[in-house]
Amino acid sequence: MPDVVVIGAGVVGAACAYYAARAGLDVVVVDRGPVAGGTTGAGEGNVLVSDKEPGPELDLALLSNGLWRELAELDGFEFEAKGGLVVAETGEVLEALTGLAGKQGVEHTVVPSGGLGDYEPHLAGGFAGGVFYPQDAQVQPMLAAATLIRRGADRFGRGTLMLRTGVTVAGFLRDGDRIGGVTTDHGDILAGAVVNAAGTWGGEVAAMAGVHVPVLPRRGFILVTEPFDEPLIRHKVYTAAYVTNVASDSEGLETSAVVEGTPSGPVLIGASRERVGFDRTVSVPVLERLARQAVELFPALADRRAIRAYCGFRPYCPDHLPVIGEDPRAPGLHHACGHEGAGIGLAPATGHLIAQTLAGHRPDLDLTPFRPDRFEERR
Amino acid sequence: MKPLYDLAVIGAGPAGVAGALTASFAGLDVVLIDAAPRPGGQYFRHLPQGFNAQAPGALHHGLDGFTRQWETLRARADVLLGHKVWAVERAEGTVTVRCLEGDREERPRTVTARGLLIATGAHDRPLPFPGWDLPGVLTAGGAQALLKGNLVVAGRKVVVAGTGPFLLPVAAGLAEAGADVRGVYEANGRLGLARHPLLAAGKAGEALGYGASLARHRVPYRGRHAVIAAHGEGALTHVTVARLDSAWRPVSTRTVECDTLAYGYGFVPQLELPVQLGCATRADADGSPVVTVDGGLRTSVPGVYAAGESTGVGGAVLAEVEGRIAGRSAAADLGRRVPPLPRLSRRRDRLAAFAKALLEAYPVRPGWQGWLRDDTLVCRCEEVPLSAVREAQDLGAIDARSVKLLARPGMGWCQGRMCGYAVACLAGEDPAAPRRPIAQPIRLGDLAAPTRSPLEG
Ligand SMILES: Cc1cc2nc3c(=O)[nH]c(=O)nc-3n(C[C@H](O)[C@H](O)[C@H](O)COP(=O)(O)OP(=O)(O)OC[C@H]3O[C@@H](n4cnc5c(N)ncnc54)[C@H](O)[C@@H]3O)c2cc1C
Ligand SMILES: Cc1cc2nc3c(=O)[nH]c(=O)nc-3n(C[C@H](O)[C@H](O)[C@H](O)COP(=O)(O)OP(=O)(O)OC[C@H]3O[C@@H](n4cnc5c(N)ncnc54)[C@H](O)[C@@H]3O)c2cc1C
Numbered sequence: 001m002p003d004v005v006v007i008g009a010g011v012v013g014a015a016c017a018y019y020a021a022r023a024g025l026d027v028v029v030v031d032r033g034p035v036a037g038g039t040t041g042a043g044e045g046n047v048l049v050s051d052k053e054p055g056p057e058l059d060l061a062l063l064s065n066g067l068w069r070e071l072a073e074l075d076g077f078e079f080e081a082k083g084g085l086v087v088a089e090t091g092e093v094l095e096a097l098t099g100l101a102g103k104q105g106v107e108h109t110v111v112p113s114g115g116l117g118d119y120e121p122h123l124a125g126g127f128a129g130g131v132f133y134p135q136d137a138q139v140q141p142m143l144a145a146a147t148l149i150r151r152g153a154d155r156f157g158r159g160t161l162m163l164r165t166g167v168t169v170a171g172f173l174r175d176g177d178r179i180g181g182v183t184t185d186h187g188d189i190l191a192g193a194v195v196n197a198a199g200t201w202g203g204e205v206a207a208m209a210g211v212h213v214p215v216l217p218r219r220g221f222i223l224v225t226e227p228f229d230e231p232l233i234r235h236k237v238y239t240a241a242y243v244t245n246v247a248s249d250s251e252g253l254e255t256s257a258v259v260e261g262t263p264s265g266p267v268l269i270g271a272s273r274e275r276v277g278f279d280r281t282v283s284v285p286v287l288e289r290l291a292r293q294a295v296e297l298f299p300a301l302a303d304r305r306a307i308r309a310y311c312g313f314r315p316y317c318p319d320h321l322p323v324i325g326e327d328p329r330a331p332g333l334h335h336a337c338g339h340e341g342a343g344i345g346l347a348p349a350t351g352h353l354i355a356q357t358l359a360g361h362r363p364d365l366d367l368t369p370f371r372p373d374r375f376e377e378r379r
Numbered sequence: 380m381k382p383l384y385d386l387a388v389i390g391a392g393p394a395g396v397a398g399a400l401t402a403s404f405a406g407l408d409v410v411l412i413d414a415a416p417r418p419g420g421q422y423f424r425h426l427p428q429g430f431n432a433q434a435p436g437a438l439h440h441g442l443d444g445f446t447r448q449w450e451t452l453r454a455r456a457d458v459l460l461g462h463k464v465w466a467v468e469r470a471e472g473t474v475t476v477r478c479l480e481g482d483r484e485e486r487p488r489t490v491t492a493r494g495l496l497i498a499t500g501a502h503d504r505p506l507p508f509p510g511w512d513l514p515g516v517l518t519a520g521g522a523q524a525l526l527k528g529n530l531v532v533a534g535r536k537v538v539v540a541g542t543g544p545f546l547l548p549v550a551a552g553l554a555e556a557g558a559d560v561r562g563v564y565e566a567n568g569r570l571g572l573a574r575h576p577l578l579a580a581g582k583a584g585e586a587l588g589y590g591a592s593l594a595r596h597r598v599p600y601r602g603r604h605a606v607i608a609a610h611g612e613g614a615l616t617h618v619t620v621a622r623l624d625s626a627w628r629p630v631s632t633r634t635v636e637c638d639t640l641a642y643g644y645g646f647v648p649q650l651e652l653p654v655q656l657g658c659a660t661r662a663d664a665d666g667s668p669v670v671t672v673d674g675g676l677r678t679s680v681p682g683v684y685a686a687g688e689s690t691g692v693g694g695a696v697l698a699e700v701e702g703r704i705a706g707r708s709a710a711a712d713l714g715r716r717v718p719p720l721p722r723l724s725r726r727r728d729r730l731a732a733f734a735k736a737l738l739e740a741y742p743v744r745p746g747w748q749g750w751l752r753d754d755t756l757v758c759r760c761e762e763v764p765l766s767a768v769r770e771a772q773d774l775g776a777i778d779a780r781s782v783k784l785l786a787r788p789g790m791g792w793c794q795g796r797m798c799g800y801a802v803a804c805l806a807g808e809d810p811a812a813p814r815r816p817i818a819q820p821i822r823l824g825d826l827a828a829p830t831r832s833p834l835e836g
Contacts, residue, residue, distance in 0.1 A: 009775065033777070033778070033781070034775055034776050034777040034778055034780075034781035035774060035775030035776065035781065035785075036775075036781065036784055036785070037778075037780065037781050037784070041780070041781065041784045142781075142784040142785050143774075143785055146771075146774035146775055146776075146785055147774075149774075149775065150774055163775050165775050165777045166777055221816075223823075223826075224790075225823065226792065226820065227791075264761075264787065264790075269823075280814070281655075281656075281657055282466060282468070282655045282816040284466050284468055284475075284477065287816065287817070287826060288826055288827060291823045291824075291826035291827040292826075292827035294823060294827075295823055295824060295827045301823045301824075302822065302823055302824030302827070303822060303823075303824060304822065304823055305820040305821060305822050305823070306817055306820065306821055306822075306823055306826060307791075307792060307794065307817065307820045308790070308794055308815065308816070308817055309816040309817050310814075310816070311816070
């Protein structure tokens with residue numbers, strides 16, 4: 001019998017499994033699909049500290065940022081500590097941006113208008129300035145998830161890690177009040193504890209255990225260009241509008257392009273945010289807006305071709321914070337879901353904290369802001 | 380040009396032209412759009428000048444008929460050639476077709492219509508094998524295109540290989556154009572020309588024509604044989620031909636000298652536009668996804684019709700019949716008086732049954748996977764070797780999509796049109812309907828600019 005069953009082989013489930021195995025636990029990861037086939041396979045791979053307001057999510061992001069740098073040593077996936085450049089359209093916006101940077105307490109450099117070209121030679125003129133965040137990084141999320149599961153299985157003698165793909169969780173086993181495993185379409189799996197890392201479907205999984213965890217989809221489109229021979233863009237570049245978009249509560253379409261090059265050549269332009277349920281129908285206006293914003297940042301992109309676009313569904317909670325920790329309403333069930341547009345960046349910290357709680361240690365961060373039953377009072 | 384057409388037709392092959400013309404005769408305002416600068420689709424567009432004169436009766440007849448339809452259509456409807464459609468949308472009963480006009484310096488164009496007929500045909504289905512990326516190795520469709528420039532073909536030493544009845548017209552065309560065709564290798568059983576399935580559907584003239592042509596040029600036609608490797612330093616010099624068992628595992632091999640290999644293992648219906656609109660799809664007899672249609676060629680999305688190879692690979696005659704039925708349905712659904720024509724539907728049923736029998740007679744057997752070596756490229760755009768696909772599977776990829784996410788086959792310029800079928804086979808599943816929100820590469824500047832309708836010039 002494994003110590004832990006992790007539901008979901010996305011980047012968050014992979015990180016939970018990796019750290020749990022490293023902590024000496026025997027882990028089984030189950031996914032109804034392949035590894036990284038959920039939202040992790042539709043994300044962009046930004047590991048950002050720049051876009052977060054001071055508070056619990058920024059603390060999580062900073063912890064995660066350091067852990068990603070360690071994990072990059074595992075080899076097997078691209079990790080680029082390229083840094084992020086946030087640019088401001090007007091003096092007023094620049095002031096707000098610099099103010100935020102000061103409050104964040106994150107390593108940063110304020111870049112005057114004239115200095116932007118040193119960071120990004122192809123950036124459009126006319127920006128009032130920007131802030132450079134050296135800690136912002138890029139990771140290839142699918143390979144990262146697969147590698148964490150693989151290395152987790154390789155490395156740690158006592159804590160074994162097994163991946164079972166194509167296995168759908170249908171319910172929970174109970175041991176008195178405690179959750180003691182899962183039922184699946186391939187038989188029951190008894191376990192000491194269960195981790196719900198089902199991403200956008202985390203709410204459904206929670207409901208199988210009879211607990212309410214509101215996780216909803218927020219659609220995002222990404223545009224991908226043909227590969228470039230010469231890198232045109234050196235860092236992650238986005239306008240200050242992105243920061244306000246991320247935190248927004250709006251139902252409607254919001255876009256604020258984050259533009260960056262990738263090691264395999266194409267430029268990624270992401271991402272839109274809108275709440276339309278799980279609707280995959282192509283929205284041309286969304287693609288048009290992303291293209292427009294990218295060209296506004298880098299006019300040279302106008303001549304380059306977009307060759308594909310894809311969409312995914314970010315798992316979001318009403319207060320835009322993830323759900324991390326054991327559920328007092330269903331002891332033995334630990335949640336690690338609802339990371340919205342930052343699950344890739346926040347995965348290692350989430351996995352690390354979940355492993356600490358599973359192993360009965362005190363977590364490095366206070367999990368109160370992320371507690372699973374925080375939505376009860378609002379119902 | 381009109382601000383709102385009754386029907387937009389995408390594809391100027393036999394299905395699209397017949398559909399557009401039928402709808403126009405029934406009283407609809409029609410616009411026909413095709414990416415190619417010339418009409419005709421896969422088949423009629425590529426016929427070389429010299430070939431027409433000598434073409435077997437049935438084929439010649441087909442071309443004459445097509446040309447007449449085309450001339451009539453041009454006088455009755457708007458025709459936009461050289462317009463690549465990159466996206467289609469539908470809202471409140473109106474279809475918006477987004478095109479790029481021109482080749483390099485494209486201009487965005489928008490066409491709107493109340494109904495849409497999708498007749499985008501199919502593209503070649505190559506399988507990877509060692510050496511398939513050498514210059515001189517062509518798909519069957521590529522060879523047809525090559526034929527247009529007769530000069531290049533004459534004197535070439537050509538091998539034709541793969542599976543399906545379309546190997547014969549390709550070989551015959553090459554031989555007639557003066558190529559030295561060294562052999563036609565059919566991986567499935569050679570049914571014998573006398574028993575060739577084309578005969579069964581009253582296509583005797585066609586099949587016999589090709590057969591006679593091949594015999595006249597002393598071209599050997601062998602069943603249960605395949606080209607399993609191509610060799611050469613920088614360009615093709617010879618191929619390894621294997622005799623196959625029933626699962627397509629090589630039994631014995633020999634070498635054949637050639638400078639050109641034309642090969643194909645069937646066709647993949649082009650479905651990105653219907654998928655963008657949310658049209659339901661189903662698996663055809665060979666497992667390929669095709670658009671689901673009713674007897675009137677209506678898709679699951681109201682006002683959207685599909686005809687020709689996008690509903691299943693079945694040849695030019697079936698495509699034309701389907702186009703006519705679809706054109707009639709479109710007109711009827713918009714309130715035009717269209718008398719029933721049960722003869723046409725019966726004809727379609729017969730031809731479709733024959734097409735299904737052909738797909739079943741020429742399947743792709745799994746043994747081809749054994750022809751690959753670890754370093755054989757599966758995806759040429761992204762240079763993904765077989766070993767990378769296997770590593771991805773080892774990491775937990777259990778379907779084609781996750782293989783693509785982990786190892787990148789299909790992420791490049793052609794968006795999996797070349798390798799998608801092979802990757803699905805390697806992943807052990809039937810190919811899924813392609814999700815391509817951008818059906819054709821588009822410059823970001825064009826995507827960013829508000830699109831104009833052809834009306835505005
Ligand atoms: C367009 C877009 C861009 C993004 N860009 C970024 C970015 O740049 N940086 C960033 O940090 N984040 C980004 N994100 C967000 C990020 O992708 C997600 O937060 C993250 O991938 C969530 O990972 P996960 O492991 O929680 O979920 P998932 O990857 O969705 O994994 C959940 C898994 O659970 C499985 N599952 C569900 N139900 C069951 C069941 N009953 N039984 C078995 N298995 C089940 C699913 O199959 C799935 O594989 C982006 C998202 C989108 C859509
Ligand atoms: C080598 C070869 C030999 C063949 N030999 C025979 C034979 O002997 N007998 C026979 O009956 N059949 C033969 N066929 C099959 C025949 O070509 C097809 O059955 C027929 O062309 C199908 O007609 P269609 O109208 O469905 O599609 P097509 O003829 O393929 O026409 C589709 C059209 O749609 C256009 N299009 C596609 N996507 C877009 C887009 N996004 N935007 C704008 N335009 C688009 C294409 O440019 C094309 O012109 C052969 C095919 C090949 C390749």
